[in-house]
Amino acid sequence: MACVMDGNGRWAARRSLPRTSGHRAAETTVIDVIEAARTAGVEWLSLYAFSTENWRRPSTEVDFLMRLVRRVVRKHAALLHARGIRCRFLGVADPRIPPALARDFADLMTLTGENRGMTLTVAFDHGGRRDIVAAARSLIRSGVPAEAVDERSFAAHLPFPDTPDVDLVIRTSGEQRISNFMLWQVAYAEWLFPPVLWPDFRATHFLECLHTYRQRDRRFGGVTPYTNGERRP
Amino acid sequence: MTETARNEPGSTGDTSGAGGDRLFGPGSRFEAFFNDPRWALAVVRATVLEAAHPQVGAALVDNSVFVAHPWRRLRNTVVSLQRMFGADDEVRRREAARLNRLHARLRGTDTRERPYDAMDPAVRAWVVATLFESSVTMCRLSGQPLEQTDMERLYAEFRAYLAALDGDARQLPATVREFWPYYDRVVEEELENTEAMRVILYRLFDHLPAPPLLQGLPTLWAAGRALAGPLLGVVTVASLPEPFRRRAGLPELPGAQALMQGAYLGVGLARFLPSGWLRTEVLTELLALSPDGDDPRARTIGALRDRMKRAGALVRLLAPLPPEPDPDAGDTARRSAEELFAAVLDQTGDGYLDWPDLAAMAREIAGRLDLDEPEETRLYDAFAGWWRELQAALDTDGDGRVSGPEYAAAVPSLAGPALIRVAEVLFDVTDADGDQRIDAAEYRALFRRGFRRDRAGSDDTYARGAFVRDFLAFMAGRERSSPYDPLLADA
Structure with a gap:
């Protein structure tokens, strides 16, 4: 399952605080949701942290976000590792990402690479279309004849090809958009749009969403039995 | 065994020995020392004795990068020794040619206007002599002196090393028996309290820069170094030949001898570790490994390296961040x-x-x-x-x-x-x-x-x-x- 973390700016604006404090408040929610997902037995969790379009935000806000993410990653690295969570960062291709942050991302991936408890994919500097274009490029480079390309062989060229299709996407703050998020993987996903803003989103909201999804699930069919770390068939 | 090499004094240019008993490659005495942790102490000691030779000292002070880039230098030395003592004669020939070209570029005059030349055969013989003598002394100090035959065998290997480098080994006496008077004479007559030696003993150990892998951890490194640096200095000084200590005016600290022998003994105990835990080339590679490089060998060296990588990642992630840079300070990507x-x-x-x-x-x-x-x-x-x-x-x-x-x-x-x-x-x-x-x-x-x-x-x-x-x-x-x-x- 996946979360689009929306509403930090509005959360801050409602309190007459600078936008940056909304991002800061989001940290608590992130940790809360990770814990709740792990306890509820979710094996694959993706969080949409920063899109390729977010670079258009004012440079002071972007700089602040970079510093904040670095602090958060470092602060919670040991905890995530101790919880048996495998962390991965999807995207992270732009040269504007500070090298120190990229190093921390790589370190966290190295540190937790052997964990099998839950896989946490953080989409940072991510764009769904860009991933598809990259997969197409890699496919062409590998010289596969056009007739041999099907959905499964195409998906094998996406970044982190072992990521299963997303079953449920939660987008907070009531906005109902996809915003270029993991386009390939959300093809059959159920979407939920709780009105609560991301900094106010808590474990209880998360469990409510999961419950709603299970209700819907009863109508739409079974859960795909993917195992952590296993390649797609 | 070793007699084959001893029987042809002055002409050990034949690297395979007379009876097909190879002096290089697997099975050599050198190979056994190379992964011995005590050898680290021995090499430090040998380097100090080298640096005390006026010509070597001048060449080091003028040309060597060991003060500013010791880890890189260490890695290069280890790789070079591996090539020179390895089983492949062609690799050895190329490495010797490379070292000779490198040394041919190292010449000049010292601060007292005396010329030095890294190609001088006597100087090169002394460098090899210090390595041999330090290996022997290492065994003696840790309470396991070498058997006479082993010592002769090791000596033959080091002479073959010099021969591979110089074409012949005439500058080193033919037998171990003749070696000791030669060694004592150089120690007594030629060694000096050179600047290079002081730099190694007093500056390098106290200001050893962190290896690239640990560069994110300045405080941890400084704390460890504050303890280990002076200790390494004391241990090394105490292991130097007495006549030289006296003449160079090196300090005699109470308890230094016991400390030195304890260090050799203690490090020697590491040989009881499971085999494969301590491999010189793995350690030096690791220390010189740039944290963000992606050496292809990193994937194959196996579990130890993987574990070390994860530990390194954790340590870097847990290290406190430097204070936030002032946002007005401008472009921090520039080096001043x-x-x-x-x-x-x-x-x-x-x-x-x-x-x-x-x-x-x-x-x-x-x-x-x-x-x-x-x-x-x-x-x-x-x-x-x-x-x-x-x-x-x-x-x-x-x-x-x-x-x-x-x-x-x-x-x-x-x-x-x-x-x-x-x-x-x-x-x-x-x-x-x-x-x-x-x-x-x-x-x-x-x-x-x-x-x-x-x-x-x-x-x-x-x-x-x-x-x-x-x-x-x-x-x-x-x-x-x-x-x-x-x-x-x-x-």
């Missing part, structure tokens, strides 16, 4: 002129930019690319041209070298035609197949890592223009984080 001078240009760490600094850069690059003639000379010539340009432009007080302030005052004139020439030649020698593009394998040979994601063009090669531009950006301090950092700036 002083910083560039200290980290990159002043390779020998003496506070001045001089020809040996640039020669050290050429040496490092030539070593990495494993260059042969005439490419090696082309590279040195390009660096020499750059040195003339720098000297002409920057040496305002005319003392023949460039100081930090002189450099900082004249940074803009740095990117002259000779520096561009260096970049061009560097491109040519890196482009091994001469197709005017640097592909991933050529890139890896120079930088020991794959293409950076922002460097790789559509066809994953690196063109001349971009290469020259990036090199100039690094040398002008415009780009702080670059693949040149592990090559030239890291310790």
Whole structure:
């Protein structure tokens, strides 16, 4: 399952605080949701942290976000590792990402690479279309004849090809958009749009969403039995 | 066994020995020592004895990068010894030729105007002698003296090493029995309290820079060094020959002898560790490993390295962040002129930019690319041209070298035609197949890592223009984080 973390700016604006404090408040929610997902037995969790379009935000806000993410990653690295969570960062291709942050991302991936408890994919500097274009490029480079390309062989060229299709996407703050998020993987996903803003989103909201999804699930069919770390068939 | 080598005094140029009993490769005494942790203490001791020789000392002080870049130097030494003592004769021949070309460039005069020359056979014999004697002493000090036959065998191996380097081993006495008077005579008559020796004993140990892997942890490193640095100094001094300690005026600390023997004994106990835990080349590789490089061997060296990598990642992640930079301070990606001078240009760490600094850069690059003639000379010539340009432009007080302030005052004139020439030649020698593009394998040979994601063009090669531009950006301090950092700036 996946979360689009929306509403930090509005959360801050409602309190007459600078936008940056909304991002800061989001940290608590992130940790809360990770814990709740792990306890509820979710094996694959993706969080949409920063899109390729977010670079258009004012440079002071972007700089602040970079510093904040670095602090958060470092602060919670040991905890995530101790919880048996495998962390991965999807995207992270732009040269504007500070090298120190990229190093921390790589370190966290190295540190937790052997964990099998839950896989946490953080989409940072991510764009769904860009991933598809990259997969197409890699496919062409590998010289596969056009007739041999099907959905499964195409998906094998996406970044982190072992990521299963997303079953449920939660987008907070009531906005109902996809915003270029993991386009390939959300093809059959159920979407939920709780009105609560991301900094106010808590474990209880998360469990409510999961419950709603299970209700819907009863109508739409079974859960795909993917195992952590296993390649797609 | 060893008699075969002893029976042909003065002509150990035949590296396989007379009876087919090989002096190099698996099964040699050297091989056994190479992974012995005590050998680290022995090599430090040997280096101090080397440096106490006036000619070696002068060459080290003038040319060596060991003060500013000790880990890189250590790695290069280990690789070189492995090649020289390995089983492959062709590898040994190439390495000997490379060392000879390298040493032929190291000559000059010391502060008292006495000439030195790294090709002087007597000097080279002394370097080999210190290694042999320190290995023997290491065994004695840790309470397990070598058997006479083992000692003779080891001596034969070191003589063969000298022979592979010099063509013959005549400068070293033919037998161990004759070796000791020779050794005692040099210690008594030739060794001095040289500057190089003082630098090693008192400056290097106390100011040892962190290895690249631990660069994110300055406080941890400083705390460990504050304890280990002086200790290593005391242990080394106490293990030096008594007559030399007396003549050089080295301090006698109470308990130092017991401490020294305890250290040798204690380190010797590490041999009870499971085999494979302590392998010299793995350790030095690890220490010299740049944290963000992607050495292909990293994948194959196995579980230990993986665990170390994860531990390193954890340690880096847990290390406290430096204080937030002032957002008004401007572009932090630039290196200041002083910083560039200290980290990159002043390779020998003496506070001045001089020809040996640039020669050290050429040496490092030539070593990495494993260059042969005439490419090696082309590279040195390009660096020499750059040195003339720098000297002409920057040496305002005319003392023949460039100081930090002189450099900082004249940074803009740095990117002259000779520096561009260096970049061009560097491109040519890196482009091994001469197709005017640097592909991933050529890139890896120079930088020991794959293409950076922002460097790789559509066809994953690196063109001349971009290469020259990036090199100039690094040398002008415009780009702080670059693949040149592990090559030239890291310790």
